[in-house]
Amino acid sequence: MIHINENYQKLQASYLFANIAKRVREYQDENPGRELIRMGIGDVTQPLPEACVTAMHKAVDELTRAETFRGYGPEQGYDFLREAIAKHDFQARGADIAADEVFVSDGAKCDTGNIQELFAGDIRVAIPDPVYPVYVDTNVMAGRTGAPQDGRYPGLVYLECTPANGYVPALPTQPVDLIYLCFPNNPTGATITRAQLKTWVDYARTNKALILYDAAYEAFIRDPELPHSIYEIEGAQDVAIEFRSFSKTAGFTGVRCAYAVVPKRCMAYTTGGAAVSVRDLWSRRHTTKFNGVSYPVQRAAEAVFSPEGSRQVRGLIDHYLTNAAYVRQAFQRMGFECVGGDNSPYIWVRSERDSWGFFDFLLKEAGVVCTPGAGFGRCGENHIRISAFNSFENVQKAMQRIADALKK
Amino acid sequence: MIHINENYQKLQASYLFANIAKRVREYQDENPGRELIRMGIGDVTQPLPEACVTAMHKAVDELTRAETFRGYGPEQGYDFLREAIAKHDFQARGADIAADEVFVSDGAKCDTGNIQELFAGDIRVAIPDPVYPVYVDTNVMAGRTGAPQDGRYPGLVYLECTPANGYVPALPTQPVDLIYLCFPNNPTGATITRAQLKTWVDYARTNKALILYDAAYEAFIRDPELPHSIYEIEGAQDVAIEFRSFSKTAGFTGVRCAYAVVPKRCMAYTTGGAAVSVRDLWSRRHTTKFNGVSYPVQRAAEAVFSPEGSRQVRGLIDHYLTNAAYVRQAFQRMGFECVGGDNSPYIWVRSERDSWGFFDFLLKEAGVVCTPGAGFGRCGENHIRISAFNSFENVQKAMQRIADALKK
Known part of the structure; x- marks a missing residue:
């Protein structure tokens, strides 16, 4: 009889990003008109450098x-x-x-x-x-x-x-x-x-x-x-x-x-x-x-x-770092403690809320998808990860929506 | 102390194709003018289909x-x-x-x-x-x-x-x-x-x-x-x-x-x-x-x-199958028993010689690189693998060279 590697059965739930995708899909099925801004998964958004x-x-x-x-x-x-x-x-x-x-x-x-x-x-x-x-x-x-x-x-x-x-x-x-x-x-x-x-x-x-x-x-x-x-x-x-x-x-x-x-x-x-x-x-x-x-x-x-490639890549990174600085400053203005966002595309935002709760709040009240910190381990509780991989326009819009949602 | 996975130490020698590459390199260093025909590794030689x-x-x-x-x-x-x-x-x-x-x-x-x-x-x-x-x-x-x-x-x-x-x-x-x-x-x-x-x-x-x-x-x-x-x-x-x-x-x-x-x-x-x-x-x-x-x-x-892609792919495979049939028939004419070469790009040639010996003979006497059967396991002894991935011209030349070498 072919036996499985039973260590696979120790794995907790399914993969973090699959879970997020599921919640987002369910929300979108219920709210088909709502435009979401995705600042969750660390995926890039800008085109490939021309040299490449x-x-x-x-x-x-x-x-x-x-x-x-x-x-x-x-x-x-x-x-x-x-x-x-x-x-x-x-x-x-x-x-x-x-x-x-x-x-x-x-x-x-x-x-x-x-x-x-x-x-x-x-x-x-x-x-x-x-x-x-x-x-x-x-x-x-x-x-x-x-x-x-x-x-x-x-x-x-x-x-x-x-x-x-x-x-x-x-x-x-x-x-x-x-x-x-x-x-x-x-x-x-x-x-x-x-x-x-x-x-x-x-x-x-x-x-x-x-x-x-x-x-x-x-x-x-x-x-x-x-x-x-x-x-x-x-x-x-x-x-x-x-x-x-x-x-x-x-x-x-x-x-x-x-x-x-x-x-x-x-x-x-x-x-x-x-x-x-x-x-x-x-x-x-x-x-x-x-x-x-x-x-x-x-x-x-x-x-x-x-030479062209490295110049173009630096331009790409500059773009994301501009977003990251904007996100970090926006969250700090809203009263949150943050780390990251200066030498990194990620901003780690600390919150009183539990992290899946904060995820759901941002999804439902601001139409912004983040990554709940608890998905990365126990010490991620009370944190969310915001990714700077987006257009500057979307980043501005997302921060405005979050600020508005928090004021409600 | 970081311990290794000691199972790696059970692996025999190095990877088959690396061994072949080494013998070929040594032979070429000693015979820089000799043009080799490579019918060893199963690598394709024809350009990508246009549709792809x-x-x-x-x-x-x-x-x-x-x-x-x-x-x-x-x-x-x-x-x-x-x-x-x-x-x-x-x-x-x-x-x-x-x-x-x-x-x-x-x-x-x-x-x-x-x-x-x-x-x-x-x-x-x-x-x-x-x-x-x-x-x-x-x-x-x-x-x-x-x-x-x-x-x-x-x-x-x-x-x-x-x-x-x-x-x-x-x-x-x-x-x-x-x-x-x-x-x-x-x-x-x-x-x-x-x-x-x-x-x-x-x-x-x-x-x-x-x-x-x-x-x-x-x-x-x-x-x-x-x-x-x-x-x-x-x-x-x-x-x-x-x-x-x-x-x-x-x-x-x-x-x-x-x-x-x-x-x-x-x-x-x-x-x-x-x-x-x-x-x-x-x-x-x-x-x-x-x-x-x-x-x-x-x-x-x-x-x-x-439709174009599948036509082009069929053309590619036809080319290699033409080579394979040619190789199989040539070896059979030379008196060898063969399998493969009709519904496969590989021809498995049986020989009295030990397989690395036959490999060395073909390399040194015919300038043809094959794959010694013993590299694939004990039952590969007394066999070599010939691959049809080549130009038809090279295949013809290789078979002629082998026929000549065997007559020496």
């Missing part, structure tokens, strides 16, 4: 002639893209990352979901709360937790991000082996300073732990004091994997391209204590279970690093 | 305007593609598959590699020999085997495909829960009749086993008696998942699009014996660890089903 479009058309045309046709590419990505990434995203910032430490993929969601396969079933996993649900759910599926109790999974160490610590978690008080960090943070928009990040790298080095550093929102950092990559911290190459994406940077959420950096110096250990190259393990997984990113997509990603 | 190119350009252009821009799509694929697949690939052949049973992905390699995650760690897995290495390696990584002994993994049930059974395996003599089948087969090119396939479906139904049916080469079937889909067999929807790909059909190896069919009726069981929908499990995995296929790629795939 041009590169993609050109690459598609190459596939129309036998002489320039390309079939299977290297699973890890084409050298042209790996080299551009290593040079522009790391070496230019003083981080000594080589092209063969860059693994191109079709999404940071996939990478952050798949990476845990490389590690033992009984490692101790530390996960921020609130958190992007994929980190938790993929560890549940892999059997590293018990069944949920009061919304939390026994077996995980929760790193609480609260108003008290400025939404940057303290080091764990119990030993952990695998640590998920995300800065600029999704969902809170909080950032981490160089000194704070150094305490995590030092912790990992001392305890032979490994940090999974999700920097998908790196392009939104404008404060020159903030680190863009964990590899700007000395010693991080021994203990950290970094995830990046073109999704939010260049509007690739529908185009699909991301990458993981796994330095050659990064090690994990057998039960006997022998060091094993994590890069070699990831390479083996990547070549066995993945077949590379679409060639035209890789050319589009390469174009992000051209 | 047109659709892809159009979709890229949609991403250049805010009004038509698309960000995240549904993880399972856009309805336009899922509906086209259900209609043309299944309903048109009398198989009652609905659009919401189709899950679009970026590759059949990914799907066949990832699907085993849904099932328990202690299920009994039956895998053909010879076999596409991904089925084996992903089960090794998941810990369903011991360390290899004499080239085989304890814990797997090997379904031997030999000249004696016409390369279609017999039912296992010991109980199994998960069964990998691939027809038209990679690497052998063998096909399965309706009656033979029915014995497997009946076996699975009787034993509550599950069949993973890899039909990535379905488009090469021209014999009207052969089943294209396992769902042409009555009762298969209860016990089978089918994998398809646009890679070999429409030349998408570099473009990346495939799909899995998981019928609503397909069930697996808890240890307590309760039935669980496999479709729901796969949907949960797909939405948690994957973010959908690139939008322009999905439009290109949709175009495969248009």
Whole structure:
């Protein structure tokens, strides 16, 4: 008899955004005339940068002639893209990352979901709360937790991000082996300073732990004091994997391209204590279970690093950051405490209300869709996430509607 | 201390095609002037069908305007593609598959590699020999085997495909829960009749086993008696998942699009014996660890089903089948026994020589790269796989060179 992986049955309810979509659909069925402004899911809204479009058309045309046709590419990505990434995203910032430490993929969601396969079933996993649900759910599926109790999974160490610590978690008080960090943070928009990040790298080095550093929102950092990559911290190459994406940077959420950096110096250990190259393990997984990113997509990603491409991408990010600042200031004027929105497209708004209640209030009274903080974990209660991915006009309208609804 | 998944250390050597690439590179470094004809890896060589190119350009252009821009799509694929697949690939052949049973992905390699995650760690897995290495390696990584002994993994049930059974395996003599089948087969090119396939479906139904049916080469079937889909067999929807790909059909190896069919009726069981929908499990995995296929790629795939697209694809396949028939006949004239090459792009050539020896002979004496059968499992010994993905001119030249080398 074919038996299921029963860990799947421990997963709580369904996926957060599916739940939101359901509530929105139900509301719209009941109120067909009502125009909604969606500031919930972190999906971009602006067109692709022209440089990317041009590169993609050109690459598609190459596939129309036998002489320039390309079939299977290297699973890890084409050298042209790996080299551009290593040079522009790391070496230019003083981080000594080589092209063969860059693994191109079709999404940071996939990478952050798949990476845990490389590690033992009984490692101790530390996960921020609130958190992007994929980190938790993929560890549940892999059997590293018990069944949920009061919304939390026994077996995980929760790193609480609260108003008290400025939404940057303290080091764990119990030993952990695998640590998920995300800065600029999704969902809170909080950032981490160089000194704070150094305490995590030092912790990992001392305890032979490994940090999974999700920097998908790196392009939104404008404060020159903030680190863009964990590899700007000395010693991080021994203990950290970094995830990046073109999704939010260049509007690739529908185009699909991301990458993981796994330095050659990064090690994990057998039960006997022998060091094993994590890069070699990831390479083996990547070549066995993945077949590379679409060639035209890789050319589009390469174009992000051209002079026009980087100018256009900066323009895109500027647009969203203008929205984000507007949202943050509007909520602050309405009397809410906020974090994020300056080096991040997300604004994390604190409220007296419970977060699904605030979600429903904004949906029904203002016609604005946000993301309820509780969907990201217990510490997300009494918060909502507002995303700046929208037109400036919609952002203004949404903030006005919320202000009006609160005055009712 | 961060511990590795030690199952990775059980994996034998490195991936087959990486080994071949290394031997070829070494030979070329020593013989820089020698022009090689590559008939090894199953990669297509002909340009993309024009209908797909047109659709892809159009979709890229949609991403250049805010009004038509698309960000995240549904993880399972856009309805336009899922509906086209259900209609043309299944309903048109009398198989009652609905659009919401189709899950679009970026590759059949990914799907066949990832699907085993849904099932328990202690299920009994039956895998053909010879076999596409991904089925084996992903089960090794998941810990369903011991360390290899004499080239085989304890814990797997090997379904031997030999000249004696016409390369279609017999039912296992010991109980199994998960069964990998691939027809038209990679690497052998063998096909399965309706009656033979029915014995497997009946076996699975009787034993509550599950069949993973890899039909990535379905488009090469021209014999009207052969089943294209396992769902042409009555009762298969209860016990089978089918994998398809646009890679070999429409030349998408570099473009990346495939799909899995998981019928609503397909069930697996808890240890307590309760039935669980496999479709729901796969949907949960797909939405948690994957973010959908690139939008322009999905439009290109949709175009495969248009009148022009399907005509162009048929032309592509005809081209490769002409090559395949030529290769098969040439080897038969040279005195070799062969299977495949009529409803498949692969020709499986039997030889007295050991297969890596035959590989080296063809590389060094004829300048032709094939795939050594032993790389696909013990039963691949004394065989090589020749792929028809090439120009007809190269195929003729390769066969002439091999004939000449054998006469030396």
